[in-house]
Amino acid sequence: MKNQQEKYNxxxxxxxxxxxxxxxxxxxxxPSTKNKEFWGGNIAWITPADLSEHTGKYIIKxxxxxxxxxxxxxxxxLIPKGSVLFSSRAPIGYVVVAQNDLxxxxxxxxxIPMNQVDSEYIYYYFLTxxxxxxxxxxxxxxxxxxxxxxxxxxFPLCSLKEQRLIVSQIDLLFSKLNxxxxxLEKANKGxxxxxxxxxxxxxxxxxxxxxRRENSIKVSAKQLIDDIEKERQLKYxxxxxxxxxxxxxxxxxxxxxxxxxxxxxIVPEKPTDEQIxxxxxxxxxxxxxxxxxxxxxxxxAGFEYTEYVKYTEKGxxxxxxxxxxxQDGFKKTTYSKVIAESVEHLKRSKxxxxxxxxxxxxxxxxxxxxxxxxxxxxxxxxxxxRPYNEIxxxxxxxxxxxxxxxxxxxxxxxxxxxPSLSMGNIRQTPVAITSKEExxxxxxxxxxQFTLTNNLEKTVDNVLNEITALRHxxxxxxxxxxxxxxxxxxxxxxxxxxxxxxxxxxxxxxxVLNLSKPKQKKKMEEKKSILDILKESNSPIxxxxxxxxxxxxGDIERFYSEIKEIYHQIDELKSKTESLLTLKDENK
Numbered sequence: 184m185k186n187q188q189e190k191y192n193x194x195x196x197x198x199x200x201x202x203x204x205x206x207x208x209x210x211x212x213x214p215s216t217k218n219k220e221f222w223g224g225n226i227a228w229i230t231p232a233d234l235s236e237h238t239g240k241y242i243i244k245x246x247x248x249x250x251x252x253x254x255x256x257x258x259x260x261l262i263p264k265g266s267v268l269f270s271s272r273a274p275i276g277y278v279v280v281a282q283n284d285l286x287x288x289x290x291x292x293x294x295i296p297m298n299q300v301d302s303e304y305i306y307y308y309f310l311t312x313x314x315x316x317x318x319x320x321x322x323x324x325x326x327x328x329x330x331x332x333x334x335x336x337x338f339p340l341c342s343l344k345e346q347r348l349i350v351s352q353i354d355l356l357f358s359k360l361n362x363x364x365x366x367l368e369k370a371n372k373g374x375x376x377x378x379x380x381x382x383x384x385x386x387x388x389x390x391x392x393x394x395r396r397e398n399s400i401k402v403s404a405k406q407l408i409d410d411i412e413k414e415r416q417l418k419y420x421x422x423x424x425x426x427x428x429x430x431x432x433x434x435x436x437x438x439x440x441x442x443x444x445x446x447x448x449i450v451p452e453k454p455t456d457e458q459i460x461x462x463x464x465x466x467x468x469x470x471x472x473x474x475x476x477x478x479x480x481x482x483x484a485g486f487e488y489t490e491y492v493k494y495t496e497k498g499x500x501x502x503x504x505x506x507x508x509x510q511d512g513f514k515k516t517t518y519s520k521v522i523a524e525s526v527e528h529l530k531r532s533k534x535x536x537x538x539x540x541x542x543x544x545x546x547x548x549x550x551x552x553x554x555x556x557x558x559x560x561x562x563x564x565x566x567x568x569r570p571y572n573e574i575x576x577x578x579x580x581x582x583x584x585x586x587x588x589x590x591x592x593x594x595x596x597x598x599x600x601x602p603s604l605s606m607g608n609i610r611q612t613p614v615a616i617t618s619k620e621e622x623x624x625x626x627x628x629x630x631x632q633f634t635l636t637n638n639l640e641k642t643v644d645n646v647l648n649e650i651t652a653l654r655h656x657x658x659x660x661x662x663x664x665x666x667x668x669x670x671x672x673x674x675x676x677x678x679x680x681x682x683x684x685x686x687x688x689x690x691x692x693x694x695v696l697n698l699s700k701p702k703q704k705k706k707m708e709e710k711k712s713i714l715d716i717l718k719e720s721n722s723p724i725x726x727x728x729x730x731x732x733x734x735x736x737g738d739i740e741r742f743y744s745e746i747k748e749i750y751h752q753i754d755e756l757k758s759k760t761e762s763l764l765t766l767k768d769e770n771k
Contacts (some may be wrong), residue, residue, distance in 0.1 A: 185651040187220040188302025194664035196671045197341045198679065203334035205305075205682055206296040207689065209266075210330050211287030212258030213731055214249050221253030227285035228259065231270040240306060242268070247766060249286060251423070259286045265302045265709075267294045269309050273327035275320055276313030280306050289731070292333040297685045304346040307353050311658050312336060324726045324762050338546060339662050342671040342678060344730050346396060349661050356657050360650050364743040367650075374636045374643075381632055384583035385625045386615055388466035389519050395468060396605070400618045405471040407618060410476050411571045451475035451610035457594045458613050463587065469617045478539070479568040482606055483532045483561050491526055503534065503553070504562040505542045513551040521560055532561040539568040539576050540582075541592075545602040548593045550583045551577045565611050570724040578622040581629050582614055611679070712751070713745050721755050723763035 190199055202208065211229075214221035226249050233245035254261060263284055270277035271292045280302050287293060296302055306516025319332040341349075381425055384629065385389040402410070422445035428440040451473050452461075478685055483492070494502070507514050513530060526532065532542075538556040542548065544564040553559060561567050582588040595608040617625075660666045713733050717724065746753075756763040 184586050191663060193339055196345075196673075197339055198663050198675050200679060201334065201337050202294060202336050202338050204287050204679065205338055206294045206341065208330055208334045209260050209272075209293045209295060210258075211291045211293065212257060212290045213288050214253035214257035217247055218253070221257065221449060222247065224248050224250030225254065226251065226254055226261070227283070228287065229268065229279075229285060229291070230288040231277055231290040231567060232691050234270065237277075237279065237544075239580060240280055242279045242653070243282045244285065244287075245422060247566055248560050248769070251409070252284060259287070262293050262295055265296065267296065267302055268314075269312070269318075269328075269333065270321075271310065271333065272322075272325055272421055273318050274327055275326060276307055276314075278309040284762050291634055292328060295689075297689070299682050299685065300340070301343065301346040301350055303350045303354075307350065307658060308338065308662055311655075311662060325508055332716055333381065339664075340675055340679060341664065342673045342675060344673070345671055345714065346670045348667045348669055352667050353657060353661055357654065364647060364650050364689055367647055371640060371643050374640050374671045378633065378636055379586055381629060381669045382581060383587065385629055386582055386585055386588060387463060387616070387660055388469055390628060391617075391621055392466070394624055395466070397619065398620065400468065400620060402618060404468060404617050406475065407573045408616060411573060415456065417426045419445060419448050439539060448608060449475060450479075450609065454611060454613050455595060456613075458591055461587070461591055461594060461730055462613060466617075468621075469615055470717055471613055472616050473610065474568060474612045474614050477574050477614070477616065477655060478568040478579075480566060480568045480606055480610045481531050482543070482566045483529070483563060485563075487532070488563050492521055492560075493525065496520070499523050500558060500560050502562040503540060503559045503565060505545045505549075505564045507548065508540055508549045508551045508565065510546075510549055510584070512584070513517050513554060518559075521559075523558075526560055531568070534559040534561055534567070537576050539570065539579050541568060541604075541609060543606075543609065547596055547602045547604055548583070548589050550579045550580050550592075566604070566606060568609070574616070575622045575626055577626045577630075581612065581626065584675040586612070612710060713742075715748050717753070717764065717766045719762065720765070723754075724764040726762055 193199065216222070227244035228247050228249045229242060230247075233242070234340075242288065248554070249257075253259070254605065261284055262281060266281045268277075268279050268291050269460060270290055272290050294305060296305055315336060316328050316333065317326060319336070320326040320328040322330075389393075426442055426445055431437065434544055435444055443447060454473065466472065484667055492502070500521050500523040501518035502521055504516075504519070506516055507518075534553050536553050536557050538553045539550060539563070540553060541550050542564060543566050568579070570579060583592050591614075592604075592609070592612050593602075594602050595611060596602045616622075657666065662669040716729060716732050733745070734740060752767055753767050754767050756765065
């Protein structure tokens with residue numbers, strides 16, 4: 184078996200057994216979501232999603248409760264206080280202890296431990312099981328750990344007294360690590376707050392207030408904006424002259440395509456009322472303007488991407504994507520590449536370094552500056568803003584990384600499932616501008632301070648990583664019998680026999696209790712074969728829903744075996760979030 188490879192030598196007084204030898208393995212279940220009677224009661228029902236942000240050792244309830252009727256007429260089972268929950272899919276490996284009686288979805292394999300095995304000892308050991316569990320899981324659409332595979336995972340058993348000593352020592356060491364971790368996380372938050380405070384000071388003009396008093400300005404912000412407007416108009420006038428010459432030559436020679444007339448400089452729409460209300464008071468030397476008035480804003484058109492952009496390992500031009508634009512600026516990745524010659528005609532999407540890039544779909548509003556003197560190609564979902572000569576790109580990047588600047592940028596984002604910005608929205612966005620000299624000074628101060636804070640953040644992150652590694656090391660030592668110094672005269676084999684007897688009595692007692700329960704007056708929702716469910720469904724059905732309705736619920740291996748038998752009759756439709764299954768149309 185695969186799990187045999189994970190075993191290691193245990194000290195004297197310990198033995199290897201399996202999970203099903205120390206307790207009762209119970210799978211969870213989900214009452215029909217179509218029946219309102221089954222939901223909203225006072226019985227806690229836990230799903231793996233409830234543990235995604237959960238940090239404690241114990242859990243009382245999840246986001247939803249079920250009723251007694253929902254429990255009676257579903258495959259959900261009430262598991263007692265002290266049971267240990269182990270998520271068996273989406274993802275595998277969340278662990279928590281039930282602080283009270285509760286139920287779970289089928290996304291768990293739960294262990295009801297016998298009295299002679301400590302729940303917290305099991306909890307800590309289960310924290311080490313994720314990789315082993317994933318190795319014995321199966322499935323294509325999602326990995327699922329079956330009850331059978333979970334039951335046979337190895338378990339290191341020692342005396343109950345030593346279990347409790349181990350738990351006590353882990354608790355002590357983890358509490359010290361938690362205290363250190365909390366302090367470091369507060370320090371990290373403090374550094375992020377400091378960075379935002381610095382940006383706030385910078386773009387309110389307070390950071391360089393003394394500098395302005397001590398330095399003379401050659402060109403004011405107002406003059407700078409006027410000069411850019413003249414530069415835009417002059418560039419357009421020259422393009423028109425060049426076009427007129429080309430048109431005259433074309434009319435004479437009648438060769439090639441007719442030259443296209445250059446477009447006039449785009450004048451953005453006025454800021455929205457929300458954007459106007461979000462503006463703040465500036466020093467008299469500063470000016471409010473709009474991004475579209477001080478930079479050329481564009482993107483790669485959809486048809487250009489579809490027709491001309493072909494990623495290839497033989498490419499010589501790296502492509503910038505949204506993943507390269509983080510909350511703190513530019514991020515290097517393993518770039519997709521295109522052949523430069525194949526996109527040579529898409530000149531506006533060629534990046535030479537120093538441009539501002541803005542994510543307009545996905546992580547909307549993230550901005551970065553393209554590294555100087557490096558060539559890239561502008562990929563999908565990113566806008567390019569190429570500032571005119573009198574504007575520092577880094578000044579714009581830091582402006583839109585500030586909380587107030589980013590809110591101005593996002594004020595016109597479409598509030599849909601996936602927020603987005605149009606090029607018009609981006610051009611429309613207000614931006615505060617000062618003289619070129621002051622822009623340079625602000626960028627200089629910010630970068631000096633950010634270098635210090637970034638180094639501190641890296642140091643904090645390294646220590647946090649060391650704490651995580653130390654936790655793993657403590658657990659490894661604990662379950663190799665090296666964490667506490669304890670010599671037991673108790674026979675662990677006798678302990679295992681006692682556990683087995685306790686387990687036998689528990690099962691017999693449960694049978695008696697089940698016989699004494701009143702018979703159900705309602706039928707549970709009838710479980711059907713996968714083929715029957717697909718035949719009766721009027722539309723494609725998710726693998727999750729198919730699993731819940733099928734006779735295979737609770738046995739993932741049986742589920743996939745049944746799927747495999749009829750796979751030639753099934754069409755799999757991929758959506759953005761899941762796979763949908765339907766029967767093939769025999770008429771096609």
